[in-house]
Amino acid sequence: MIDISKIESLLYLEADHLDRQCWAEWVALYVDDCVIWVPSWASEEALVEDPEISVNMMYLVGKPALEARLHRIKSDDAYASLPLARTAHSVTNIRIVEDRGAEVDVSAKWTVLSLEPRRGKSWRGGWYDYTLVEDGGALRIRRKKIVLLEDVIDGTVDIYQI
Secondary structure, three states: OOOHHHHHHHHHHHHHHHHHOOHHHHHOOEEEEEEEEEEOEOOOOOEOOOOOOOOEEEEEEOHHHHHHHHHHHHOOOOHHHOOOOEEEEEEEEEEEEEEOOOEEEEEEEEEEEEEEOOOEEEEEEEEEEEEEEEEOOEEEEEEEEEEEOOOOOOOOOOHHHO
16 A cells, blocks of 8 residues: 555655756656556546557656657657746645555645746646556656647647646
């Protein structure tokens, strides 16, 4: 059984690493075969259900995919992210959905204030669904599903802004 305080600490730490742009530390919170999925809305009431056969806002499989995304963010290859926005993540309403011993499913609500030099302020929100695992004595992220309340995006959105 994984203690809720360890779960909260991990989720708060992840948010802080994103806000401070501590990219290596952020990636280290994930297991090698991790998945980050931002599904699109299939209708006004339902999200797409299968990332393998649907159009997604984002679908990153494995740590190399995260590292490739970060390479683009840190380089001049991501024009839409230049200069990088300053962000402030808030993670709340953290709850355990299912505890399977060394693996736990967790849900949380989130909001992110993003200050973009070229576009101004944006405020986004939604919920996170995580699968967390104990790995080498530490709690790490196996799966993160990011549900964005917006079904139409005005501007750009990258992994550090949601």
